[in-house]
Amino acid sequence: MPESETLSLGPNESVAGRPFTSVDLIDRDLSVLHGMLDDLVRILDEADRGEREIVEHQRVAWIEEGLVRRALVCNEEKLRNHAAACVVGFFGERRTDMDLGPLEDANSAIVAQFKDYPGIISYSSIEMRSGYWANMVLHDDPVDKEYWSRGALHAQAARVLAPEHYKTVRIHSARLTGRVADSPAFKVSLTKYWDYSEKPEWAAQRELVS
Numbered sequence: 314m315p316e317s318e319t320l321s322l323g324p325n326e327s328v329a330g331r332p333f334t335s336v337d338l339i340d341r342d343l344s345v346l347h348g349m350l351d352d353l354v355r356i357l358d359e360a361d362r363g364e365r366e367i368v369e370h371q372r373v374a375w376i377e378e379g380l381v382r383r384a385l386v387c388n389e390e391k392l393r394n395h396a397a398a399c400v401v402g403f404f405g406e407r408r409t410d411m412d413l414g415p416l417e418d419a420n421s422a423i424v425a426q427f428k429d430y431p432g433i434i435s436y437s438s439i440e441m442r443s444g445y446w447a448n449m450v451l452h453d454d455p456v457d458k459e460y461w462s463r464g465a466l467h468a469q470a471a472r473v474l475a476p477e478h479y480k481t482v483r484i485h486s487a488r489l490t491g492r493v494a495d496s497p498a499f500k501v502s503l504t505k506y507w508d509y510s511e512k513p514e515w516a517a518q519r520e521l522v523s
Contacts, residue, residue, distance in 0.1 A: 320517035322506075333406070333481040334506050334517065342447070342485060343499050346402050349437035349449045352384050354494050357393060370428045372436075381440040387427050391434045391453060396492055398434055399455055400499060402485040403448040408478055432456075444480075451493075476509040483507075 320328075328334045356373070359365035372385040386392055427433045432453040439447045475482060484505045491497035501521050508515040 318516070320515075322517050322519040324519065324521050326519070328517065331481075331506075331508055331515070333483055333508070334519075338404075338483070339485070339501065339504065339521070342402060342404055342483070343501070345404075345439060345441070345447050346400065346449050346485075346499060349384075349439060349447070350493055350497075352382060352437060353386070353392060353435055356384060356386065357389075357494065360389075372424065380442070381438075383436075383438045385424060385427070385436040387433045387435055388431070388453075392451070392493060394492060395434060395451075395453065395489075398451045398489045398493070399453065400485070400487040400489060401448075401450040401452070402487065402499075403446075403450075404483040404485075405446055405475075406480045406482075407444045407446060408480055409444055451489075475507070476514060479507075479509055481506070481508050481510075 322328070322334065325336055327336055356365060356367065360367045367386050367389050369386055369389060372383055374381060374383045376382070391398070424436055427436060430452075434451040434453060435449075436451075437449045441447055485499075485501050486503040486505075487499040487501040489497040490500055504519045504521060506515075506517045506519075
């Protein structure tokens with residue numbers, strides 16, 4: 314498949330031999346994203362009770378059931394009050410035979426640059442079992458993602474590090490249907506898929522409104 318070609322999938326279409334494209338995974342992914350929203354709500358609640366000080370752009374990390382969870386509040390006011398934040402949800406299956414140091418270093422550098430993109434509201438990540446990681450970025454407006462993703466560090470990570478360190482990647486673009494604290498739903502508009510097990514990589518996308 315030429316590098317520039319991206320397969321378009323129907324709303325209920327999965328691809329034989331590529332289980333990471335299963336439509337059934339969307340609901341599972343959204344459940345994981347809801348868990349990251351719950352983490353953010355807990356951080357806000359702890360701040361309201363005086364149990365935590367929120368320092369914008371300062372990442373917090375903790376362990377649950379032996380797995381790493383992280384959260385970074387970039388704009389507390391928008392995290393509390395934005396009624397329709399945009400969402401990028403990343404799900405990647407890491408290769409287990411690679412030195413993940415360069416990937417972790419690049420991720421830390423990208424997150425450190427979030428302060429240069431005022432539209433970013435928060436960043437969360439969860440270590441999942443079987444080599445999977447999930448990340449979630451809340452941002453103010455769809456154009457914010459274009460500024461951030463085209464930055465030199467992010468572009469380098471997507472072009473060079475992702476194919477080296479991931480087997481497959483799935484990214485959802487969505488909006489929240491209300492404020493974070495109000496248990497909103499995710500309205501998914503687009504999911505993109507990459508399979509790096511072949512050269513050039515296989516790519517597809519699915520337009521979907523939930």
